Amino acid sequence: MVVSKRDFLIRIGQVAGAGVLYSVMQGLGHFHVAQGATQTPVIPKGQSGNKSVLILGGGIAGLSAAYELMQAGYDCRLLEASDIVGGRCRTLRRGDAVFESGADAQICKFDKGLYMNAGPARIPSAHQAVLGYCRTFGIDLEVFINNNRSALFQDDRINDGHPVESRQVHHDTAGLISELLAKAIDGHLLDEELGDIHIDRLFAFLGRFGELDYYGTYAGGGRSGYESLPGAFEKRGRLRRPLELKDLLSSDFWRWKMYFEEEFFQQATMFQPVGGMDAIVRAFADRLGDRIETRAAVTEIHNTENGVQATFNADGSEGKVVNADFCICTLPLKVLAGVTTNLSAQHKEAVRSVAYMPVVKIGYQANRRFWEEDDAIYGGISYINHPITQIWYPCSGYHSGKGIMVGAYAFHGDAVRLSAMTPKKRYETAKTAGSKLHPQIGSEVGRPISVAWHNMPLAKGAWAVWRRDQRGNEYRTLSKPDRNMYFAGEHMSWLPGWQEGAVLSAHEVVSSIHERAQTSKG
C-alpha cells in the first residue's frame, strides 16, 4: 500500500499528537506551514444519532455548517431572511437589486456576463478551508491580482498630484532607505550594532536590495520603471528620475496602501472563482436543496429545556415555529441584537458590544478597457488619497471589450462619508476622484451600482471589529455556546471579513455539536 506523505502526517498527528507531528515535519524539512486544501469531512458520516440542528443565516458560515451536518447525516434546516442565500458573499449582475436602509433601491444594469463581487472578492492561498470546498465542488479558479506594479498611487502631495506607478513607489522607497542605511554603515555609525555581521557583505546586500550604485547612492533603477522603455536597435530606454524621500514621506502611500498586498492574507497567490464569488454559494445551495428556506426572517430564538425554538416570518405567514436540538446562529451580531432571545445577560451584552466596519463599494461598467489599452494595466488595484480609496481593475477577460471597475472600496469614515450620499452622488464623486487616476473615467464609464454594507439591513456592517480588550472578554463569551445555541460566522474568528473565518468557525461549531451529540446519545 502506498501511503501519501499527507496521509502519513495526518496519521502521526492522530496517533501521537501535534508535538510529535511537528518534530516529524521538521525532520521532513517542513518548517513552513504545510497544509493542503482539505477534502476530508469535518465529522464522519452516519454518526448523527438523529439529532436536529437549526441554522440561522444563509451566509458562508451557515451554508458550510449545514453542508457538513448534512454530510454526516444530521437533520438540518437553514433559515435565511433574504430571498437569496450567500449573505455578504454577493455577486451583482444585471437585474440584481440592492436595498439599503435609507437609500433608493438600486438595480444592477451591467451588461449580461459582467459582474462585481460586492462582498468578498479574493481567496488567499492560505485559506485552505474555502479552497478545499472549491476543489471538492470543482469550482474553476483564476488568479486575483493585488500586486500589479503598473497600477497607480495618487496623492496631491507628491509628483505634482500626477499618479505614480506602484513600481516606482515601492522601489524608490527601497532605494532611498537602502542609501540611508548604506551611509550609516559606510560611516561606521552602526559598527557596534552589527556585531559579527560583515560590513562588506551588508553593503553589497544593500546594493542589491536598493539598486544602489558603486558608491551606495540611489539614482533610480529598472525596478522603478522607465521614462522610455528599452526596445530594439538604438532604443536603449531611459530610466525615471527617482522621487524624493521627503515627498514619499509626505504622501499617504506608506501608511498602509503600499503594504496592503504584503499583509499575510493578501499575499500572492490569490484567487477568485471564475464568473463570480457566489459560485461557492451556489455549490452549497445546490447540495443543500430544500434544507434551505429563504425569505424566512427569524424574530425570536429561545433555548428550551431540551433544545431550541425559533419563530420566523415566512413568505406570507407570520409567527411560524421550528424546534431543534441545537441551533447555530450565524447572523451578524448587529442583526442578532435585533432578534428577541433568551440568551444569558452576558451573551446579550457580548452581542451588543461589537462594532462593525462601515464599507462602501462602488462598481461601474466601462465599454472599453482603457486601463489595459491605454495604460497597460492588467488587473490589480490603484490607490488614491480620497475617500474612494482605491480602484480595482478586473482580473478576468483580459483584452476583451468591456469590464467592470470597482470605482471605490472604502472603509471607516471614508465609507460613512460616501454612504451618506445618494447612490447617484456617490457615483459622481467616484467618477471625479477616479479621473485623477484615469481621465477616461470621466467619459467612458456608466451603469453604476453601490453597496454600503453598514446600511444593508441583513448585514449592518462589513465585518466585526473586535477591540483587543474584547477578545479576552466578549469574544470569549460568544466562543462558548449558550446552552443549545452556538455562534458562528467571520465574527467568531481571527480572520475578520474573510470567508475562511466563517467556514472555520462553522467547522468548529459543527465538531462541538457532534461531540456533544455523541456523548449524549447513549
Added chain:
Amino acid sequence: MVVSKRDFLIRIGQVAGAGVLYSVMQGLGHFHVAQGATQTPVIPKGQSGNKSVLILGGGIAGLSAAYELMQAGYDCRLLEASDIVGGRCRTLRRGDAVFESGADAQICKFDKGLYMNAGPARIPSAHQAVLGYCRTFGIDLEVFINNNRSALFQDDRINDGHPVESRQVHHDTAGLISELLAKAIDGHLLDEELGDIHIDRLFAFLGRFGELDYYGTYAGGGRSGYESLPGAFEKRGRLRRPLELKDLLSSDFWRWKMYFEEEFFQQATMFQPVGGMDAIVRAFADRLGDRIETRAAVTEIHNTENGVQATFNADGSEGKVVNADFCICTLPLKVLAGVTTNLSAQHKEAVRSVAYMPVVKIGYQANRRFWEEDDAIYGGISYINHPITQIWYPCSGYHSGKGIMVGAYAFHGDAVRLSAMTPKKRYETAKTAGSKLHPQIGSEVGRPISVAWHNMPLAKGAWAVWRRDQRGNEYRTLSKPDRNMYFAGEHMSWLPGWQEGAVLSAHEVVSSIHERAQTSKG
C-alpha cells in the same frame, strides 16, 4: 466624432513630435509610461511597390516580420531549417522530440493536454507588441506567477537547510534592515543626512515598512507568516520567529533570487497564453500559410547587385536558390556564423563576437499536485542554491490532478554543468536536488524531458549576451543593414531573451525596408 485619448495622443505625436507629446501627457497626468497593446500595423497597407523580401528563420522575429510585410502587400517568403516554426518559442507536448548536439534524442512523454514552455514562458504587461498580437489574434491569456509568497527558498547555510517561505525571506529582511536604520535614526546618527526630513515621520514610516514594534525592534510580523495560522474561536495563530540577519546574509537569496520578481520585465502582472506559448507561433503560421517553407536550411546568403540570393537545402533536394530584393536574417548569430555569406568583414566579425547564454530547462510530470495539496503553493517559483536553481509550479489547472513542474531552469555555469550530463542523469540530479524543496519529488514525478539551449543546433544558446563595450561597436554594426541584408531577432534589442525584443527588432527592420522601398520606387 469621438476621439479616444489614445488616438488623440498618437495624432499629437505624429503632428508635433515626441517632445510636445510628452508635455501633453504630463498635462493629462501621464507621467507614467502610457501605452496600450498596439493593433496598428507597422507599415500601411498597399504601398509595397511589388518588392520581395526573403526572411531567414521562423522564430518570433521572422514570423512577425513576415506577417507585417504580408499585411502591407509585400511578396515575402520565410525559410525555416527545422520542421516546425517558432524557433526558441517552443512548447513541448506528448510526442515532441528534442535533438541536442551530442545527446540522445528525447521524446516528450507527458500525458495528453500537459505541456512545458521550453523557451519563453511569460509575457510581462509592458511587452505591448507581443500582447498586441495576442489581442489581434484573440489568444486567451492567463496570469503567470513570478511572485508567490508561499514559494520556497533553500540554502544549506540558513534555517538548518530547511526551506524558508518567500514571505519570510522578504519580510524578515525588510524588518531587520528597518530595525537597523531605525536605530541609526533614533541615535541621531543620520541627522545631517536627513536634512529637512522629519525624524518622527521617518521613524513611523520604518515601523510600517518593516513591521517594527513601538521601540523600533523587529520581532517578526504577519507578513513573514505564521507557525500556526489564525483560525476560529481561540485559534489566534502564532507568528514565526524571525530569521537572523547574519543568516540571511550568508544565504544566496539576496544576490538575485529575492529580487528577480521585481526586475522591471518580471514584475506583476505577467501572462502566459492558455495552453502554451506557441499559440502565438501557430497564429502567425496560420496567417502566413505557404509563405513559410520549413525544413529549408540556408547554407549560403549573398548580397547581389540588386538584392540578395540565398541557397538552401529543402527536403530531399540540395542547393535550391532563391532571389529577393531584401533579406531579413533572424538566425541566432551563432547559427548565422556557420552560413557562407559575403557580408562585410566588419559585419562578419560582429556576428562572430557575440556570446550566448547557456540555459537548461528540465520538466517532469507529477500525477498529483503535491505542491498545492500538501503545501498550498499555487504557481510561482521556488529557488535553491544548487545548479538546478529553481522549480516552477504550473500557473494553470489549479486543483486539477496532474501537472508539469519545471524542475530546473539554470543559466551560466550551472547550465553548462547540467548539460554535460545525459538527459537521464540531469533528471536524477534534478530529482535529488528538488527533494530538498519537496521530498515528494523523490517519489511522485516522472516522464522527464530537458532542453540545453546551447546544444540545440538551430539556437546554439538561449539568448545573446552583449558586453557593455560591444553595444557601441559590434551591436551598432549589426544595427545597420549590410547592403540588402537586415538583421533582426532578440539579439538586436535591449531585451535579451524576450520575444518582445524579437518583435520590436522585426518591426524596426520592416519599417526601414519599407522606407527604402518607398524611396527607391519612383
